[in-house]
Amino acid sequence: MATGIWVIAEQKDGKLKKVSLEMLSKAREMAGGEQVTALLLGSGVEGLAAGMGPYGADKVLVFDAPVLKEYTTDAYTKVIVDAVKEGGPAILLGPATATGKDLLPRVAARLNTGLASDCVNLRMEGGKLLATRPIYAGKCIVDASVPDALPQMASVRPNVLAVGDADASKKAEVVKKDANVTDADLKAILKEIVRGASETVDLTEASIIVAGGRAMKEKSNFKILWDLAQVLGPGTTVGASRAAVDSGYAEHSMQVGQTGKVVNPNLYIACGISGAIQHLAGMRTSKVIVAINKDPEAPIFQKADYGIVGDLFKVVPLLTEEIRKLKAQD
């Protein structure tokens, strides 16, 4: 019989992503007496395995091989599917990050099972995983389960589930496994990684987002948003509304909303964004929303915790200055 919860951990540049610990904490809470197992894939990552014990992993399966250094759909799918077939978990969780969104659908299809994508909550009900996921970019919520197939799969949106307190007395059993990937498995070949000009934390994983709308007027004006982002510290990035992207002020990868990214930072600062329904859907789960807009009637003010009716070109640089002062005192 299938038992236990498996968590596909994600690391980047030799560090575990926070979402890995978020998933482990939730898995621990749901597992009861059953085992929680983390899967760690990469090259030179074995040292990260022990760090998962205090957050709830009883066991860590480490697949450490050069072929897994960079993520590829084919290699990662093969390794995970092989491991699942051998180990037979009841539940398989993974991150809804850029990598997880590519990987998990392929894994689910190969295992002929169901996957609830981009979940914001998970719980056990009647011995089955019940996953809560936003649809229509968050305009609606659905609870869903995988009643008749195994493993029950879910991908977890970063920044939503809480990380439990670390229990340093809990050690995970670390098991080294072989990655059985041959050239024949690799059909789509990664040729190159092109780093972005202003590469920062991804919008979907950011803890603070400063976003600009049509009122930014031109591309170069986004600099004041980047300046504000910089003083707010690591974990902060800059986003944009569809209007700003379609006007050519910002890259498509920066778009927040129904045809962009759905985000949920601790703090969302909307600058010159009026708040179209598609944009509001994509950022409504932000914990704190600040809106800066000249138009007091802008719909964004209906969703904002703090609104400033004013000229963003005056307010944003002043805000940057105030925060710089505050941080200097910390």
Next chain:
Amino acid sequence: MDILVCMKQVPDTETKIQINAQGSGIVAEGIKYVMNPYDEFAVEEALRIKEKFGGTVTIVSMGPARATEAIRTALAMGADKGVHLNDPAFEGADSYATAKALAAAIKPLPCNIILCGKQAVDNDNAQVYAAVAEMLGMPHVSVVTKLEIAADGKSATAEREVEGGAKEVVQASLPVLVAAQKGLNEPRYASLPGIMKAKKKPIDVVDLAKSGLAAGDVGAAGSKLKPVKYSLPPEREAGKVLEGEPEELAAKLVKLLREEAKAI
């Protein structure tokens, strides 16, 4: 070159979603349906490949009778023919059962490349493309913002969006499935002559019998992920609007964010 596009008709992104009284689904009345925005990029890219290499663009879509409108839109943009999976048995499908039906319809067709949108903006599963590729034994490349087909028509090089503005360049032999992201191209509008021509282009309707699948493989019966309950998210309450001079406002906001919201 035989180019296939998987396309879905979805509610317009302007739609305000409402839940039915039983919480078993959304209220369908009054919804305006459109081609899934990401699928527009897929159709456009298919047409550009055809313009370069020649061949045929076939639109494959699953949905009720109304989905014909979205197929006609793609035909009006310039696609050559449609395959419409339409049968009550297909209704209520999750990503897995949808992919089963699409893969069954695609299997008998000549195919060098399949284009899809990276996700449909209704159920936001973002899984169908990967499952179709898996079921057809093809590699996939997702969230693609640039696509080049080699001059010999044997391989494709795709640029895909990864995190924080970085991109990956991925190469695969054809046949391959490519899932389009915004930015791949600027989709064309259908021209008036295009719309007239589209009316005469063939749409092959595939029902359950023609798909060769069993009723248990498709629709709600063939689904692995089952919805239990639909609900609406809690409404956000409007908060404080700060007033005063810009200098004052900035200082006030920073104080509130630090002391009240504990957000910075």
